[in-house]
Amino acid sequence: MDIDQFLRMRHGAATTKSLYTAGFSRRELANAVTSSRIARLHRGVYVSKDADPGVVAAFRANGKLTCVSAARFYQLWTLHDAEDLHLSCGTGLARRRVVHHGECRHPAHPYLPVAGVADVLLHAMRCLPELEALVMVQSAVSQALLTTKFLGEKMTGNRNGQLRAILNLVLPRADSLLEVLAHRHFTAAGLKVEMHAEVPGVGEVDCLIEDCLIVELDGGTHFEAKQVKKDHYRNNAGLRSGLMSLHYYYADVVYHPERMVDEVLTVLRNREAGRYGPFRYIASQPPS
Incomplete structure (x- = not known):
């Protein structure tokens, strides 16, 4: 492996020590710099021409990427791309378009200037809106990177009550970001929600609301012809069991979560009002 390949494996940047x-x-490093294959960012750090801008910025600031800026290094779900860089810097000096976070108290990434997943999540919970922090925490828990108990032990005291409330929203199982968000929106509307419910004749559904309404959250695979056909048959099976379905x-x-929740509430109100029945089925009689 040459230096170029090594740097590519490390997002285009590495310390002299690594x-x-x-x-x-030392001679190989000098030759690579002389031939412009790599560059010396500053003392102790070398970068390739296509180095990751975030990693370079963290090395330049002598800091660590954290919060939403570090999510991609741990394959954590996020709702939005960060417009500003989120850093934990030893100096704490103000920098343009940089959100500064507190110091890191847990083991960092083994070779990148990236905070450890524990600090990433703790910073996110103190920085981001509830839903954005929730999806990151849920993703980490679903990957078994850490537990809600571990995070909760780091946030004792009355001033951390709102942060601990985020941990209470984490689901035992979540296969996608959509499930986390949908569950939060439906429960916030006061609805009874069962995730990954087993419905006889239908199988496992994403959400069963008020024991009568199936809600499926469809990702990219649901546009495939075989999956569309399967979904239609599942809808038919649900209706045979007296359960309506929304997708x-x-x-x-x-x-548009407000619109989604409003539609669910409208269907439930119509069902309660009997607008979907009862009706009489009159079989056609053979001619006499």
Whole structure:
């Protein structure tokens, strides 16, 4: 492996120590710089031409990426891309378009200037709106990177009550960001919601609301012909059991949750009012 390949594996940046540890000599480093294959960012750090801008900025600031800026390094779900860089810096000096966070108290990323997942989540919970922090925490818990108990033990005292409330919203199981958001929106509306409910004749559904309404949250695979056909048959099976079904997509859950919840409430009100029945089925009689 040459220096270029090594740097590509590390998002285009590495410390001198890690390069030496990997077996590269002082002469190899000097030759790579002289030939413009890599550049010396500052003392102790080398970068490639296509280095990750966030990683470079963190090295330049002598800090660590954290909060939403670090989410991608742990494959954490996020609702929005960060417009500003979120950093934990030893100096704490103000920088343009940088959100400064407190110091890191847990083991950091093994080779990148990125805070450890524990600090990333603690910073996110103190910085981001509830839903944005929730999806990051849920993603970490679902990957078994840490537990809500661990985070809760880091947030004792009355002033952390709102942060601990976020942990209470984490689901035992969530297969997608949409499930986390939908559950939060439906329960906030006062609805009884069972996630991953087993419905006889139908199978597992994403949400069962008030024991009578199935809500499915459809991702990209649901546009495939086989899946569409399967979904239609599942809808038919649900109706045979007396359960209605609604389907929502990414844009509905993320960008129009109020409209989604209002539609669910409207269907439930219509059902309560008997607008979907009763009716009499009169079989056709054969001619006499």
